[in-house]
Amino acid sequence: MTEQAPAPVEYLYGIEAGHDEGNEWVPTRVVRFRVTKKTPRRIYYLPREWGQPEQRFVDRIALERDGEVVRKSAGWWEPDLRVYLNEPVLEEDQRPSLDELKAAMAAAHPDRGGTDEGFIAARRRYERARATIPRAERNLV
Template sequence: MSQISAIEFLYGIEAGHEEGNDWVPTRVVTFRITRKTSRRIYYLPQDWGQSKERFVDRAALEADGQVSRRSAGWWEPDITVYLNPPVLEQAEKPNLTQLKAAMVDAHPDRGGSDAAFIDARARYERARSAAMLA
């Protein structure tokens, strides 16, 4: 009877990008570990047409928890390979009410300056436009 071993993974970060008219947000992706040696960990890239096995330095990965590949392109999700799933920082949604109040307070008629009002209005308009698209 053969022994079943657990499937192990390495992790990477796929940058946010457009697919057609849809925005795909930044996400964590997994790479299946195919084998381990004393010097290297081999894995298969996922989903993006690559069937060629890649590897990273095992000692560096286990010591630092992550290792960057020198030959990787900036667009590749395995430019940095992580031992554990990385935590992505999610951008906080802007509060339109607070931005509008800041814009009103920065108005020259209320004691603010022209430059402060222009900056506050630009922040409000960008946040409003982003909220309409979401």
């Protein structure tokens, strides 16, 4: 009786945008999706690793030709909006600038429809980022 070697696990890739999670900034990162099946026209994959049974697919011909494909039915927030055949290389850490953090803080203010908790968290992120800038450069910001 001969044993067969298990088939290698294949992955497709997506990019999860940087976002706030509670009081912490989660930077942009590459996410991988396990391939479950390949047919001549489609590649099926699982969009999440944590046991979600939903299976999605992309056009195999376009993906292999272009190296990436955009899912027309995906939401802008989904990491598999754009699916990559090979792992994409991200540019260096894409942290928000002080201006972006300041704008987020203003948008989270209760007078502008935000909540107290949201404003406090946004101000804390802004103050933490501002503290990393040397004092001589702070006046320029």
